[in-house]
Amino acid sequence: MEPQYLLILVVLLGAMALTVPVYLCLFFTALAGFALFTDIPLIFLVQTLFRSMDNFALIVVLFFILCGNIMTSGSIVHKLIRFANVTVGWLPGGLAMAGVMACAMFGAISGSTVATVVAIGGFMIPALIENNYEESFTLGVMTTAPNLGIIIPPSITMILYSMVSSCSLEGLFLTGFVPGLTITVAMCGYCYIWAKRNPGFKAAPMPTFTEFWAAFKDGFWSLMLPVVIFAGIFSGAFTANEAAVVACVYALVVELFIHKTTKWGGLKKIMVNSAVTSASLLIIVAGATAFGKYLTIENIPTKLSELIVGTISQPWVFLLIMQVWLLVVGMFMDCISATLILTPIFLPMLEKFEINAVHFGLLMTINLAIGYTTPPLGVSLYITGAMRNKDLIYVSKAAMPWIIIQISVLMLYTYWPSAVLWLPRAMGWSVD
Numbered sequence: 001m002e003p004q005y006l007l008i009l010v011v012l013l014g015a016m017a018l019t020v021p022v023y024l025c026l027f028f029t030a031l032a033g034f035a036l037f038t039d040i041p042l043i044f045l046v047q048t049l050f051r052s053m054d055n056f057a058l059i060v061v062l063f064f065i066l067c068g069n070i071m072t073s074g075s076i077v078h079k080l081i082r083f084a085n086v087t088v089g090w091l092p093g094g095l096a097m098a099g100v101m102a103c104a105m106f107g108a109i110s111g112s113t114v115a116t117v118v119a120i121g122g123f124m125i126p127a128l129i130e131n132n133y134e135e136s137f138t139l140g141v142m143t144t145a146p147n148l149g150i151i152i153p154p155s156i157t158m159i160l161y162s163m164v165s166s167c168s169l170e171g172l173f174l175t176g177f178v179p180g181l182t183i184t185v186a187m188c189g190y191c192y193i194w195a196k197r198n199p200g201f202k203a204a205p206m207p208t209f210t211e212f213w214a215a216f217k218d219g220f221w222s223l224m225l226p227v228v229i230f231a232g233i234f235s236g237a238f239t240a241n242e243a244a245v246v247a248c249v250y251a252l253v254v255e256l257f258i259h260k261t262t263k264w265g266g267l268k269k270i271m272v273n274s275a276v277t278s279a280s281l282l283i284i285v286a287g288a289t290a291f292g293k294y295l296t297i298e299n300i301p302t303k304l305s306e307l308i309v310g311t312i313s314q315p316w317v318f319l320l321i322m323q324v325w326l327l328v329v330g331m332f333m334d335c336i337s338a339t340l341i342l343t344p345i346f347l348p349m350l351e352k353f354e355i356n357a358v359h360f361g362l363l364m365t366i367n368l369a370i371g372y373t374t375p376p377l378g379v380s381l382y383i384t385g386a387m388r389n390k391d392l393i394y395v396s397k398a399a400m401p402w403i404i405i406q407i408s409v410l411m412l413y414t415y416w417p418s419a420v421l422w423l424p425r426a427m428g429w430s431v432d
Contacts, residue, residue, distance in 0.1 A: 004037045005300070012291075022337055023287035030290040038297060045290055052289035053282045055163065056241070061156050061281065063244030066274040067251050068110035071225075072119045073270050074255035074262045079219035080105045081123060086215040088188070089204040093195030095131055096138075097188040099124040100145045104184045107149035108226040109247065112156055113335075113372045116146035117383045125387055132200055135388065136398040143384045143395060144402035145187060147369040150335065152180035154229065154240070157335045157368055160285075161361040164343040168358065169240050170233055171429035175362040175420040179413050186405050221254045234427060281336060288340035301345040308349055315353040319414050322346065322360075323367060327407070330371020331378070338368055358424070358431040359417040366410045373399050 011032050015025035027049075034045050071077055084105065085098040102120050110116060121142045128138040150157050153173035162169040207215075216223075229247050232238045238246060255262035262270075295301060312318050329338050343364070350357050372380045375396045385395040413420050424431045 004033075005298075007036075008033050008294075016332060022334055023284045026287035026291040026337060026341075030287075030294045033294040033298070038294075040297070045293075048290050048293045049286045052286050058163075058282070058285065060154070060241045060244040061159055062274075062278045063241075063248050064110060064154055064156070065112065065115075065277050065281070066270075067244065067247045068112055068115040068119070069270050069274045069277070070248065070251040070255060070262070071106070071109065072115065073266060074251075075259045076222040076225070076251065076254065077102075077106060077119045078123065079222040079259075081120065083215045083219040083223065085204065086207050086212055090206040091192065091195075093188075093191035093193075094204060095124075095128055096133060096141050096191040096195070099128065099142055100148075100184055100187045100191065103145040104148045104152055104180065105223070105226065107146070107152045107180075108154075109229065109251075110149060113146050113149040113369060114379060114383070116149035117143070117380050120146060121384055121387065125384065134198065135390075136394070137194060137198075139384050139388060139390065139395050140398035140400075140402050141187065141191065143380045143399045144373045144406065146380060147372055147406060148180055148183060150369045151176055151183065151366055153177070154244070155365055156281075157339050157365045158361065159240070160336060160339045161343055161364060164340060165347055165357055165361065167361055168424070168430050171424035171431040172358050172361050173233070173240070174424035174427060174429060175358060175431070176365065177423060178420045179362065179366055179409055182412075183406055183409050186409060187402060190401065190405060221258050225250055225254070284334065284336045285340060288337040292341050292344060295341070296344060301348055304345055304349075315355055316415065318349065318353050319355070319363075323363065323410065323414055326364060326367040327370065327374065330368050331374045331376065333371075333377075334379070335365075335368035335371060338371070339364065356417055356421065356431065359421060362420055363410065363414055366406070366413075370403060370406050370410065373403055 008029060012025055012029040015028060016022070020028075030045065031042070034040055034042060081098065081102045084101040085095060088094045088097040088101065091097060099120060102124065103116050106116050106120055107113075110119075125138055125142050128142070129135060149155075153176045155173070155176060158172045158176065159169060161167065162172055225247065228250055229243050232246060233240055233243050252262075256264070308318070312321065326338075326342075329342065333341075343361075346360065346364075347357065349355075350360055372378050375381060375392055378396075381392055381395045381399065384390075385392060421431050
């Protein structure tokens with residue numbers, strides 16, 4: 001490794017070790033690289049920051065954030081949870097299954113893991129504990145199930161990957177359904193097995209058809225939101241960007257005029273919260289883009305590609321090493337920064353090993369989603385830990401069985417690409 005690259009790495013890792021915010025770590029590392037090792041005027045770095053945020057593709061992310069906040073402030077989340085509980089709550093471990101299903105349904109709207117943890121976890125964790133579920137089991141499932149928020153489309157990570165790689169966003173979205181459903185079923189299966197081995201919790205009675213129908217009618221408008229999004233995108237009625245706007249308008253109309261749980265006076269708070277979240281995301285995008293621009297100028301992606309291609313000859317070995325590497329990266333870096341920085345590095349390697357870029361985008365999404373629940377910097381660990389006043393070690397141990405389930409699904413689809421690519425191909429979207 002050349003001395004200048006070693007210095008850049010030391011600056012980046014040192015800043016992270018000092019718990020400097022990730023976007024500042026990336027920006028100051030890029031600043032050091034431009035100032036010390038290039039002849040490019042620093043005004044170019046400033047221009048890069050502004051251009052990174054002036055990207056039409058980011059609109060879809062910002063509107064899905066707004067949509068998630070509208071749902072969280074209203075009653076859509078509670079109605080989704082109620083419907084999920086009526087559907088499976090009577091089974092052994094049914095309330096935990098309902099939490100997993102609610103995360104899957106909410107993820108099919110919001111596209112954010114953190115939003116799913118706050119919205120679903122804030123309601124389900126007290127409910128599970130009140131029904132005598134063990135605290136470690138409760139925190140484990142409600143820390144990891146929200147990962148479905150960015151695996152099941154729409155997904156912020158997929159949007160950013162598509163923006164960088166120029167892959168079909170609709171095709172990439174479609175690849176997320178199979179692994180998302182697989183993880184949902186696997187986690188529900190584990191809930192059932194755990195409940196059989198650990199009796200003592202309260203189980204809901206089996207609902208009558210009347211009760212099920214009442215829950216369905218009550219949650220109908222909530223359940224239709226993901227249907228509207230995906231039917232519109234994949235029928236060609238509107239694009240993914242337009243879908244985010246449609247989702248916001250739909251959620252707002254439902255909460256204001258049908259559920260009537262959101263008042264006009266509360267819209268200001270929703271808009272401000274969404275603006276703050278969006279601004280935080282854009283700052284991360286700016287920092288990651290600045291660092292990525294330095295890597296590109298130094299031709300580091302090509303050098304790494306040549307080094308790896310010269311060392312590894314088999315695609316399956318490359319995929320294994322990349323998955324392990326991404327799991328490590330996910331422990332220290334948020335999915336937004338990792339996607340923007342690593343995607344340009346990986347793309348030349350994919351061509352060398354003849355690996356489908358859409359397939360790899362899905363693997364990257366799943367992998368970085370798991371990063372939300374892996375210590376030491378897994379955001380979900382801190383959120384659920386704060387809800388029950390538990391430390392990082394306790395929550396990490398509680399999450400470990402569920403993380404193993406998700407990694408197992410990741411490895412399954414790493415080496416079985418046809419299982420996820422058949423759906424977009426069948427629906428006529430280009431993924432080759």
